[in-house]
Amino acid sequence: MFTLSIEDFCLENIAESGQCFRMTKETDGSYTAVAGGRVVNIAEIRPQRFRFSCAKAAFEGFWKNYFDLGTDYAAFRAQVPPEDLFLHAAFKAARGMRILRQEPWETLISFILSQRKSIPAIRSCVEALCRRFGTGIAGTAAYAFPTPAALARASIAELKECALGYRAPYVKKTAEIIAEGAFSLDRAEELPDEALLEALKELPGVGVKVASCAMLFGFHRTAAFPRDVWILRVENEEYGGRFPDERYPGCAGVLQQYMFFFARQRQYREWRLSRDQG
DNA sequence: AACCAGGGGTACC
DNA sequence: GGTACCCATGGT
Numbered sequence: 392m393f394t395l396s397i398e399d400f401c402l403e404n405i406a407e408s409g410q411c412f413r414m415t416k417e418t419d420g421s422y423t424a425v426a427g428g429r430v431v432n433i434a435e436i437r438p439q440r441f442r443f444s445c446a447k448a449a450f451e452g453f454w455k456n457y458f459d460l461g462t463d464y465a466a467f468r469a470q471v472p473p474e475d476l477f478l479h480a481a482f483k484a485a486r487g488m489r490i491l492r493q494e495p496w497e498t499l500i501s502f503i504l505s506q507r508k509s510i511p512a513i514r515s516c517v518e519a520l521c522r523r524f525g526t527g528i529a530g531t532a533a534y535a536f537p538t539p540a541a542l543a544r545a546s547i548a549e550l551k552e553c554a555l556g557y558r559a560p561y562v563k564k565t566a567e568i569i570a571e572g573a574f575s576l577d578r579a580e581e582l583p584d585e586a587l588l589e590a591l592k593e594l595p596g597v598g599v600k601v602a603s604c605a606m607l608f609g610f611h612r613t614a615a616f617p618r619d620v621w622i623l624r625v626e627n628e629e630y631g632g633r634f635p636d637e638r639y640p641g642c643a644g645v646l647q648q649y650m651f652f653f654a655r656q657r658q659y660r661e662w663r664l665s666r667d668q669g
Numbered sequence: 670a671a672c673c674a675g676g677g678g679t680a681c682c
Numbered sequence: 683g684g685t686a687c688c689c690a691t692g693g694t
Binding site for chain 1: 673674675676677678
Binding site: 506507508509510511512515516551554555556557558559 | 688689690692693694
């Protein structure tokens with residue numbers, strides 16, 4: 392256990408941002424994250440001052456990278472031109488958002504089962520999969536995300552018991568393809584963005600949007616710009632149909648996450664009303 | 670209690 | 683290359 396000062400790091404905004412599904416709020420206001428077969432609890436004991444439950448070595452060896460704490464997020468905001476009022480409002484509303492460096496496998500499966508589900512529903516689905524097919528993490532009550540082999544072994548009926556519905560075959564087939572080695576996530580890491588997108592789209596249940604989410608959140612390809620229903624609304628309401636992602640080479644995906652977060656807030660509706668009247 | 674959710678596959682044209 | 687329609691199920 393140790394404490395640390397960190398700028399641009401908001402546990403709540405990250406946990407509620409819909410990029411990860413295994414970060415939960417505790418009754419004391421702290422957050423517990425499960426990733427990479429590890430568990431950590433983080434409390435903001437005063438503004439920008441955080442207490443980590445793990446050892447310093449585990450932080451340096453894993454969590455620091457996981458939470459992308461080596462990246463200066465103020466530099467992203469600085470790229471936004473003053474006239475883009477929406478994006479500036481989004482940066483204000485989603486202060487402390489970061490793009491986590493999650494594992495490709497877990498991210499891929501999580502977003503395959505995300506389709507036509509709300510974020511709370513995705514969380515409970517993922518948790519059910521972990522409890523049923525993952526292995527327990529020693530010294531904690533948490534379960535690791537199941538391996539490709541474990542999900543490939545699962546029956547469709549078992550997967551449906553985790554509320555996967557019609558997505559159960561997608562998850563099973565993708566797990567089989569990866570467990571067999573017909574698709575290597577390690578080799579996929581070497582592909583350039585466009586080739587990676589096309590490769591991911593070959594997997595069952597993976598279209599442009601799911602592939603983009605896996606790229607952004609699992610492969611940390613920050614140029615990937617996932618377009619879901621919320622982003623499409625924002626593009627129509629704020630950008631005349633299409634966000635100019637080419638204006639932000641290599642980091643449009645980061646901005647996308649701020650946009651997504653703000654678009655879902657009630658305060659966006661109010662912000663838009665007051666803007667349209669003034 | 671209806672409504673909608675970080676969409677993809679398929680059958681058309 | 684676009685579009686209409688279906689797909690299960692939970693959270694609000």
